[in-house]
Amino acid sequence: xxxxxxxxxxxxxxxxxxxxxxxxxxxxxxxxxxxxxxxxxxxxxxxxxxxxxxxxxxxxxxxxxxxxxxxxxxxxxxxxxxxxxxxxxxxxxxxxxxxxxxxxxxxxxxxxxxxxxxxxxxxxxxxxxxxxxxxxxxxxxxxxxxxxxxxxxxxxxxxxxxxxxxxxxxxxxxxxxxxxxxxxxxxxxxxxxxxxxxxxxxxxxxxxxxxxxxxxxxxxxxxxxxxxxxxxxxxxxxxxxxxxxxxxxxxxxxxxxxxxxxxxxxxxxxxxxxxxxxxxxxxxxxxxx
Amino acid sequence: xxxxxxxxxxxxxxxxxxxxxxxxxxxxxxxxxxxxxxxxxxxxxxxxxxxxxxxxxxxxxxxxxxxxxxxxxxxxxxxxxxxxxxxxxxxxxxxxxxxxxxxxxxxxxxxxxxxxxxxxxxxxxxxxxxxxxxxxxxxxxxxxxxxxxxxxxxxxxxxxxxxxxxxxxxxxxxxxxxxxxxxxxxxxxxxxxxxxxxxxxxxxxxxxxxxxxxxxxxxxxxxxxxxxxxxxxxxxxxxxxxxxxxxxxxxxxxxxxxxxxxxxxxxxxxxxxxxxxxxxxxxxxxxxxxxxxxxxxxxxxxxxxxxxxxxxxxxxxxxxxxxxxxxxxxxxxxxxxxxxxxxxxxxxxxxxxxxxxxxxxxxxxxxxxxxxxxxxxxxxxxxxxxxxxxxxxxxxxxxxxxxxxxxxxxxxxxxxx
Numbered sequence: 001x002x003x004x005x006x007x008x009x010x011x012x013x014x015x016x017x018x019x020x021x022x023x024x025x026x027x028x029x030x031x032x033x034x035x036x037x038x039x040x041x042x043x044x045x046x047x048x049x050x051x052x053x054x055x056x057x058x059x060x061x062x063x064x065x066x067x068x069x070x071x072x073x074x075x076x077x078x079x080x081x082x083x084x085x086x087x088x089x090x091x092x093x094x095x096x097x098x099x100x101x102x103x104x105x106x107x108x109x110x111x112x113x114x115x116x117x118x119x120x121x122x123x124x125x126x127x128x129x130x131x132x133x134x135x136x137x138x139x140x141x142x143x144x145x146x147x148x149x150x151x152x153x154x155x156x157x158x159x160x161x162x163x164x165x166x167x168x169x170x171x172x173x174x175x176x177x178x179x180x181x182x183x184x185x186x187x188x189x190x191x192x193x194x195x196x197x198x199x200x201x202x203x204x205x206x207x208x209x210x211x212x213x214x215x216x217x218x219x220x221x222x223x224x225x226x227x228x229x230x231x232x233x234x235x236x237x238x239x240x241x242x243x244x245x246x247x248x249x250x251x252x253x254x255x256x257x258x259x260x261x262x263x264x265x266x267x268x269x270x271x272x273x274x275x276x277x278x279x280x281x282x283x284x285x286x287x288x289x
Numbered sequence: 290x291x292x293x294x295x296x297x298x299x300x301x302x303x304x305x306x307x308x309x310x311x312x313x314x315x316x317x318x319x320x321x322x323x324x325x326x327x328x329x330x331x332x333x334x335x336x337x338x339x340x341x342x343x344x345x346x347x348x349x350x351x352x353x354x355x356x357x358x359x360x361x362x363x364x365x366x367x368x369x370x371x372x373x374x375x376x377x378x379x380x381x382x383x384x385x386x387x388x389x390x391x392x393x394x395x396x397x398x399x400x401x402x403x404x405x406x407x408x409x410x411x412x413x414x415x416x417x418x419x420x421x422x423x424x425x426x427x428x429x430x431x432x433x434x435x436x437x438x439x440x441x442x443x444x445x446x447x448x449x450x451x452x453x454x455x456x457x458x459x460x461x462x463x464x465x466x467x468x469x470x471x472x473x474x475x476x477x478x479x480x481x482x483x484x485x486x487x488x489x490x491x492x493x494x495x496x497x498x499x500x501x502x503x504x505x506x507x508x509x510x511x512x513x514x515x516x517x518x519x520x521x522x523x524x525x526x527x528x529x530x531x532x533x534x535x536x537x538x539x540x541x542x543x544x545x546x547x548x549x550x551x552x553x554x555x556x557x558x559x560x561x562x563x564x565x566x567x568x569x570x571x572x573x574x575x576x577x578x579x580x581x582x583x584x585x586x587x588x589x590x591x592x593x594x595x596x597x598x599x600x601x602x603x604x605x606x607x608x609x610x611x612x613x614x615x616x617x618x619x620x621x622x623x624x625x626x627x628x629x630x631x632x633x634x635x636x637x638x639x640x641x642x643x644x645x646x647x648x649x650x651x652x653x654x655x656x657x658x659x660x661x662x663x664x665x666x667x668x669x670x671x672x673x674x675x676x677x678x679x680x681x682x683x684x685x686x687x688x689x690x691x692x693x694x695x696x697x698x699x700x701x702x703x704x705x706x
Contacts (some may be wrong), residue, residue: 006526010522104331109337118545121549204518250522261514
């Protein structure tokens with residue numbers, strides 16, 4: 001029983017970082033129609049910035065904010081300098097994002113070398129409750145993810161900006177005629193999604209070492225989460241992340257361990273066949289005339 | 290008149306000096322011939338931390354040989370010129386690089402690569418061209434046999450610069466158990482080998498499991514998908530198996546990711562980390578109150594008892610090499626530059642690869658990687674001991690090293706290779 005409870009707790013923490021990257025992907029696709037394959041590298045850059053700052057003596061939670069700002073700026077530059085020119089041709093943007101991911105990997109190798117980077121556990125405690133080990137930093141990651149999910153969800157569903165945002169997704173041209181600065185919203189969402197990737201990277205390096213190639217691994221899971229929940233749907237990303245975490249935890253614990261990744265992707269394929277729009281329903285990207 | 294001539298003479302003198310200055314190196318270069326050697330390694334992509342060690346070892350060896358005056362072959366002096374190619378962790382790029390080095394540049398030998406299938410692909414290009422190949426993959430043992438290494442065989446010019454896997458596994462298992470047992474409450478009986486589920490991991494672990502069983506261990510094998518980051522579900526499963534020792538096998542980067550998670554989840558009373566140098570253990574400030582052993586590929590940066598090894602790593606890092614988990618992998622490549630140079634000197638020609646192969650097979654060479662001379666067997670494989678070291682519990686930088694000789698024969702159930 002202890003092992004089962006441990007696996008359920010593991011599942012929750014496995015899901016957290018994936019949810020953060022999934023929300024970023026889903027938001028950017030939902031409004032801008034950009035399938036940004038470099039989003040994983042944005043996360044990796046966030047982790048590297050955190051490592052750099054912590055190594056320089058900056059406290060972790062300050063470094064975390066620094067990583068969000070740097071990756072947010074990276075998102076701004078990428079959107080304004082690259083993706084803005086591909087909004088009418090999403091396939092170009094997709095291919096461009098693959099190129100950008102490789103470029104970012106090599107820039108990081110050039111700056112920091114290829115060796116994996118790690119930081120000391122910012123919390124460094126393990127609570128033992130009823131024989132179950134709860135790693136404190138993982139609990140912090142789950143809590144931060146929960147706050148980010150709540151803020152994002154209510155921001156989109158309740159705030160004035162959120163309503164305008166959803167109007168832009170429904171019909172960009174009409175939204176623009178109503179005075180909504182759609183282009184600015186696209187940029188804003190891209191920056192916000194990028195900042196979440198930066199946050200994910202900072203939280204990830206607090207749990208595990210990262211390398212310049214970490215992004216290319218997590219991006220697959222990020223897209224799986226977004227597609228399972230419904231691309232463009234924030235709530236869907238949360239549900240998708242939790243489901244994937246649960247499948248990961250339980251399959252690693254009770255299935256063939258070497259198939260752990262495969263189980264998750266089988267789930268994604270099954271969902272996409274049975275519900276092509278995702279479990280909670282997604283968007284097809286922004287509508288334009 | 291003098292006013293006119295003096296400047297002219299001065300200019301002439303300067304011209305003469307300048308001309309001499311320009312020509313002198315060319316004259317010297319004309320005397321020093323160039324020995325073209327290729328290096329194919331991952332300088333980008335997922336194998337980069339292993340690949341860069343090959344490049345760093347090659348740069349160090351070439352520099353030391355050239356600084357010492359080069360290689361004297363048949364009355365001529367050769368300086369090594371390295372042609373380094375990044376295979377981008379891609380077998381197709383590896384093949385293209387090997388073709389370029391062999392067919393366009395005309396290298397006499399190639400060092401690399403870091404994985405079995407890449408090395409085998411390269412050997413299909415180097416073999417027909419009679420270009421020597423030095424590869425540090427123990428898994429080559431699966432294809433190096435009487436037929437393939439015979440004259441005319443496709444691996445006649447290929448040399449495996451790492452011991453056979455049953456030898457390495459045997460000496461490692463013995464070293465790990467001998468260091469851990471005195472620190473445990475009871476003699477260990479149950480081991481879990483935790484390994485990445487890729488071709489190399491499967492090959493290596495198949496030998497290591499047999500080696501542990503030969504030492505009386507009951508062994509469970511748990512494989513994880515390559516590129517796993519969050520090991521907690523798998524480690525929780527292992528914890529439920531109640532092992533005496535968890536052996537993190539083969540991939541140093543993955544081990545350095547998984548091991549701290551295992552400590553937090555208190556998975557086992559003792560651990561073994563393969564492919565993790567003590568140097569990186571200390572750099573990362575890892576610490577465990579449980580006994581931990583490390584072994585390296587092949588000797589330990591950070592705790593080797595041999596001054597030659599310590600001096601090697603001093604020079605290696607002084608040349609700018611990164612301090613990675615697999616820095617000691619470089620020693621699977623370094624010594625063979627000197628061995629090859631010695632073979633060329635004995636043969637007296639750089640254009641007689643068959644004679645160079647014969648010279649290498651007869652040679653005993655005292656290198657850095659082993660306290661006893663390196664010798665290639667009839668299957669073009671070397672044999673040397675493995676260093677295993679114990680981290681003193683509660684410390685990050687206190688190590689006790691043991692040097693274990695390989696067993697005389699494969700354990701029961703292991704077909705060798």
